[in-house]
Amino acid sequence: MTIAKGRPWGQAQPLPGDGVVVGSDAEAAGVVAAARQAGRPVPTIGLLGGDLCRTLGGRGDVARLRSGQAVTFPVDLGTVVADGKPLLFVAHLVARNRWWTRGVIVMNAQWIGAWNAGPRAHPNDGLLDTYEARVSLGQLRQIRRRAATGSHLPHPGIKERRAPSAQFTLAPPLRLWLDGVAVPGGAVRELRVEVEPDAVRVVV
Numbered sequence: 001m002t003i004a005k006g007r008p009w010g011q012a013q014p015l016p017g018d019g020v021v022v023g024s025d026a027e028a029a030g031v032v033a034a035a036r037q038a039g040r041p042v043p044t045i046g047l048l049g050g051d052l053c054r055t056l057g058g059r060g061d062v063a064r065l066r067s068g069q070a071v072t073f074p075v076d077l078g079t080v081v082a083d084g085k086p087l088l089f090v091a092h093l094v095a096r097n098r099w100w101t102r103g104v105i106v107m108n109a110q111w112i113g114a115w116n117a118g119p120r121a122h123p124n125d126g127l128l129d130t131y132e133a134r135v136s137l138g139q140l141r142q143i144r145r146r147a148a149t150g151s152h153l154p155h156p157g158i159k160e161r162r163a164p165s166a167q168f169t170l171a172p173p174l175r176l177w178l179d180g181v182a183v184p185g186g187a188v189r190e191l192r193v194e195v196e197p198d199a200v201r202v203v204v
Contacts, residue, residue: 009124010056013072015046015065015203025050025091025109025179032077032200033088044072044201050179051091051111055123058204070203075123077199078108081192082176082183089178090200092117095191096174101140104168105131106193112180119150120162126197130166132159165194 015021020043022028028045035042046065047053053060056073064070078089092112096103107118107129121129135143135157146152153160173187 010071010073012068012070013203014067014070015072016044019044019046019065019203021046021048021062021065023049025052025089026181028052028090028200028202029088029179032090042200044203046070046203051113052109052123052202053204054111055091055109055121056202056204065203072201072203073124074198075200075202076108076126077196078106078128079194079196080106080178081190082188083190085185087178087183091179093191093193094177095168095170095188096177099137099140100133101137102134103132103174104170104191105133106166107131108195115144115147116150117147119153124198126195127162127164128166128193128195130161130163130193132168133157165192167192 020031022031022045028047028050031045032042047056047058048060048062078093080087080089080093089108091109093106094103105117107121108123110116110118110121118129139157143152143155168191170189170191173189176183176188
C-alpha cells in the first residue's frame with residue numbers, strides 16, 4: 001500500500017538472508033529486471049549507494065543492513081516503453097540533449113547526484129514527478145546553481161506534473177538515461193512512463 005499522509009512508512013527490519021546488496025540505482029534496477037526475466041520474485045534489496053538510497057536516508061553501511069538499525073521500505077518502480085522497448089528504473093529517467101537545455105526528467109527518487117531535482121518526489125506515493133524543460137543556456141546556469149537545494153522550481157521553462165503515468169513525444173529525438181546509465185541504441189522519440197506502486201522492498 002502506498003504511503004498516505006499521517007501514516008508511518010517503513011519498519012525496523014534487517015535485510016533477509018536471501019536479500020541482495022547493491023551499490024547503485026542501476027544495480028538495483030538490474031536485480032529487479034533479472035528476477036522478472038527469470039520469472040522469480042524480486043528479492044529484497046539492500047542499498048549502499050545511489051539516489052534512491054540517499055532519498056531514503058541511507059548511510060552506505062553494509063553492516064547496518066543486517067542489523068537491528070536497518071529499516072525496510074516498500075518503494076514504487078518506474079517503468080518505461082521507449083520506442084516500443086520496455087525498460088525500468090528505480091530512481092529516475094532522463095532524456096536530454098547534450099547541453100541539458102531541452103529534455104524530460106521523470107523522478108521516483110528525489111536526487112540526481114548533487115541535484116535535488118525532484119524536491120516533492122516520494123518513492124512510495126504511487127506517482128512519478130515529471131519535468132519537461134526548454135530553457136536557454138543562461139537560464140540553465142541559474143537552474144544549476146539552485147538545483148542543489150531544490151529551489152530551481154517553479155520555473156517558467158519547466159513544465160511540472162505529478163501523475164501515475166505520462167507520455168512524451170520527443171522531437172527531435174533525445175538520448176535516454178535510466179538510473180544514470182545511458183540506454184544503448186541512440187536517441188528515442190516516444191516515451192510512455194508508468195509507476196508500479198509497492199513493487200520492490202529495499203533496506204537502508
